[in-house]
Amino acid sequence: MSFPKIGNLAPAFTLTNQSGEKVSLKDFREKSNVVLYFYPKALTPGCTTQACGIRDSADAFKELDTVVLGVSPDPEAKLQRFIDKHELNFDLLSDEDHKIADKYGCWGLKKFMGKEYMGLIRTTFIIDKSGRLRHVIDKVKTKTHSDDVLGWVAENLD
Secondary structure, three states: OOOOOOOOEOOOOEEEEOOOOEEEHHHHOOOOEEEEEEOOOOOOHHHHHHHHHHHHOHHHHHHOOEEEEEEEOOOHHHHHHHHHHHOOOOEEEEOOOOHHHHHOOOEEEEEEOOEEEEEEOOEEEEEOOOOEEEEEEOOOOOOOHHHHHHHHHHHHOO
8 A cells, every 4th residue: 555646646536426426636626725535434433523523624624725525435325424414514425446545545454353354544635736645644533634634734735
């Protein structure tokens, strides 16, 4: 597992959101910075804490010309339930075959309760308006994730 190189163009993607609409990284080029965060499973405690922090920071992200996109292997219908239940105000993208997670180097071996399995490793990528990868957070703290990302964007991106 290796992440894309900081400074290079971020790997391109097109995925469907919770409504079945296609969302591509190129849609944001020259318009917005992009926070692309990968999370393991919708409607679970850690993922909910992380998503609600982002929801509550929507105005701050907007002031920084930054769009947040969450990516998980969940199907669109589950993503819509997640949004409805927690009133999320940003797109969640479905990567059921984990091809995009593979491209970003965050699909790999996980260990839980003595078992090993392949799964999505919680990781955040910050991409600037030119489409270049600027920062990777691979030790995500769900409770402070939105503050950690906002702080980095505010200090490092226009």
